[in-house]
Amino acid sequence: MERNQELLEKKEALERRIKTLKRKLKDAKGELLQVEEELRSDNNIIDYERNVKDNANIYENDRNTSEEKSETRKRKNESEERKTDKKRRTTDRIIEKLSNEIEKEESKDNVQHTDTESLAEQATEIINDYRIQNEQETVLKLRWYNYAESFQMRIMEEMERDLSISEQTARTRTYKEIQEIKKLSEEDYTRLRKITSKAERFYRVIEKAGGKDKIKHLSGISVDAITKLRKGELENLYRGLNAKEDTGEEGRICEVINEQSDT
16 A cells, blocks of 8 residues: 555656646747747848948958959858858758757657656756756847947947938938848838847846846846836846846846835
């Protein structure tokens, strides 16, 4: 009887773990959708940076003949295009791999994976994936921050170059140039403006929190979530980031943000 009771308790514990794993898998799928969206938006950022570099090289080669400059631009454009294509292929492979892994997990029969070896393997995968996810989140947040700062610097350059234009005119001009270079549809053009607006909101929050170095402490909260924080939640975020606490603990920042609503 004692053995049967022990087995029943073990069975219930395993069933609870399975439910937890399924819930985490569902959360991971949501994270994947966000990663895919942000990876796609990164292509616009990469291409914009390429355009800025190309323009700088053109100015450096003003003393060369028109034919030499044209040939130089052509070679550099081809080189940058190859690099961009390589990055896109890498992105496609990552997305395909993630999609295959999701399909594999969704079709898994958990009844066949209750032995100790299978459970140990699954637990190890979760631990490793969690570490990778945190690193990926940090990279994505840094990209959003860097894009916003670069975009704002570009607007300032435009206004300094032509003192007669407004900030809105400088923004529209920059958007239109990006649209022309990337041959964006009107739908993609609208998406570009929305992404830029979100990036700038994220940038302002990070700057007020203390700057770029604070990003590494923001694990467990997405760019979307940060840009939607209310005033009280933002104050808690700033306090949590600037306090000399161990913000590296899982969920620590999210707990700090929610402190006000819990009191």
